[in-house]
Structures are given as structure tokens and as C-alpha cells.
Amino acid sequence: MSTGRCVCKFALLLLFLTALASLLFWLIFLPREVKFHVTEASLTQFDFTTANNTLNFNLTLKINLRNSNQRVGVFYERIDAIAYYNKKKWFCTVGLTPFYQGHKNSSILRPVFQGHQFLLLGARDLSKLDSEKSSGIYSITINLSVQIRVRYGKIKTISYEPRKIKCSLKVPLITNGTTAQEFMLTECNQVNFF
Numbered sequence: 001m002s003t004g005r006c007v008c009k010f011a012l013l014l015l016f017l018t019a020l021a022s023l024l025f026w027l028i029f030l031p032r033e034v035k036f037h038v039t040e041a042s043l044t045q046f047d048f049t050t051a052n053n054t055l056n057f058n059l060t061l062k063i064n065l066r067n068s069n070q071r072v073g074v075f076y077e078r079i080d081a082i083a084y085y086n087k088k089k090w091f092c093t094v095g096l097t098p099f100y101q102g103h104k105n106s107s108i109l110r111p112v113f114q115g116h117q118f119l120l121l122g123a124r125d126l127s128k129l130d131s132e133k134s135s136g137i138y139s140i141t142i143n144l145s146v147q148i149r150v151r152y153g154k155i156k157t158i159s160y161e162p163r164k165i166k167c168s169l170k171v172p173l174i175t176n177g178t179t180a181q182e183f184m185l186t187e188c189n190q191v192n193f194f
């Protein structure tokens with residue numbers, strides 16, 4: 001037998017073993033994606049002043065993260081919560097404290113978006129804002145930018161590229177302790193961590 005064919009067979013065997021190992025790894029850990037839900041939202045201020053193009057806001061959220069895996073833990077190395085009005089108009093970014101989430105566990109994030117921001121709104125955004133002002137319910141999108149490492153049993157991976165998770169919210173304004181309606185629990189987009 002020529003050495004060429006021998007090397008080729010060896011490479012095939014190696015390929016087969018690698019495929020088998022990854023399959024076994026997958027079967028052992030069966031990673032399931034972390035689920036993100038916004039469970040509470042408290043919006044006490046959302047005023048836009050056209051004279052100086054300034055948005056004044058005060059929004060507190062409660063976001064639930066559920067890791068339902070038996071053998072997979074997640075290190076959240078960096079989490080930024082980025083707030084937009086009407087999907088695209090950025091107004092605030094909040095950095096959250098890194099943490100480790102063990103097996104079969106839930107964690108709660110509580111980002112607070114508070115302050116004022118110079119914002120240029122077009123005619124469409126302004127008319128939307130006007131109608132939302134009268135309904136008392138605002139379209140706010142939160143994008144979570146999440147950088148993680150994963151723990152499979154005792155093995156820790158390197159940092160993954162940051163993932164984006166989008167939560168499209170309808171948030172009722174609280175004026176004088178009352179709202180037009182209750183905030184409804186909202187599921188965020190499915191994330192692909194693994």
C-alpha cells in the first residue's frame with residue numbers, strides 16, 4: 001500500500017472520530033437556549049420637548065433569564081441594555097453587573113434607564129409619539145448585548161462574540177400612581193448562545 005492511501009485512511013478515521021466525539025458531547029450536554037422575559041416595567045417619565053429636542057425618561061425593568069440546562073452554566077461577562085424609542089431611536093445604554101448562572105437557575109436583571117437625551121425625531125416618530133402620549137403606552141425596544149462564556153461540566157469555553165437579544169415592549173406610563181393598563185409579560189427574541 002502506498003503511503004498516500006495510508007495517510008488518507010488515517011485522515012478519514014480522524015474525521016470520523018472527531019464527528020463522533022462532537023455528537024457524544026452534544027448528546028451529553030444537550031444545550032438548550034436561555035430564555036429571556038421582561039416581567040415588569042415601571043415607566044414614570046417619558047416626555048419629549050420639541051423646543052430643545054430633549055427626551056426625559058425614567059424606566060425600570062425586571063428581566064428574567066432562565067437557564068434550564070442540567071449540565072451547562074453560563075458566565076455573563078458583559079451585559080449592556082440598550083434602549084430605543086420606536087425600534088431605532090437610541091436614547092440610553094446601561095451596563096449591568098457580570099454574573100455566573102448555574103444549572104437550572106433563573107436570574108433577574110434590573111436595568112434603570114433614567115435621565116435626559118438629545119434626540120432628533122422625524123415627522124413619523126413625532127406623530128407616533130403624539131398618539132402614544134394620548135394612549136399612555138409607549139413603544140420601547142430594549143436590545144441586550146451579551147458576551148458570555150459557557151461551562152460544560154468542568155470545561156470553560158473562551159468568550160463568545162456578543163449576542164443581541166431584542167425585547168419589543170409596550171410600556172404604560174405611570175402617572176400619579178395609575179396606568180392606562182398593566183404591563184404585560186413580554187418574551188424577548190430567541191437567542192442563539194450555543
Ligand SMILES: *[C@@H]1O[C@H](CO)[C@@H](O)[C@H](O)[C@H]1NC(C)=O
Binds near residue numbers: 049051052054116
Ligand atoms: C428642555 O426644555 C424643557 C422644557 O422647557 C426643560 O424642562 C428641560 O430642562 C430642557 N432640557 C435641557 C437639556 O435643556
Ligand SMILES: *[C@@H]1O[C@H](CO)[C@@H](O)[C@H](O)[C@H]1NC(C)=O
Binds near residue numbers: 042060
Ligand atoms: C424614577 O422612578 C422611580 C420609580 O420607578 C422613582 O423611585 C425615582 O425616584 C425616579 N427617579 C427620578 C430621578 O425621578
Ligand SMILES: *[C@@H]1O[C@H](CO)[C@@H](O)[C@H](O)[C@H]1NC(C)=O
Binds near residue numbers: 102103104105106
Ligand atoms: C440559583 O441562584 C441563586 C441566586 O440567584 C442561588 O442562591 C442558588 O444557589 C442558585 N442555585 C443553584 C442550584 O445554583
Ligand SMILES: *[C@@H]1O[C@H](CO)[C@@H](O)[C@H](O)[C@H]1NC(C)=O
Binds near residue numbers: 084087143164189
Ligand atoms: C437589536 O437586536 C436585533 C437582533 O436581536 C437586531 O436585528 C437589531 O438591528 C438591533 N437593533 C438596533 C437598533 O441595533
Ligand SMILES: *[C@@H]1O[C@H](CO)[C@@H](O)[C@H](O)[C@H]1NC(C)=O
Binds near residue numbers: 176
Ligand atoms: C394626583 O392625585 C392627587 C390625589 O390622589 C390629586 O390631588 C392630584 O390632582 C393628581 N394629579 C394629577 C396630575 O392628576
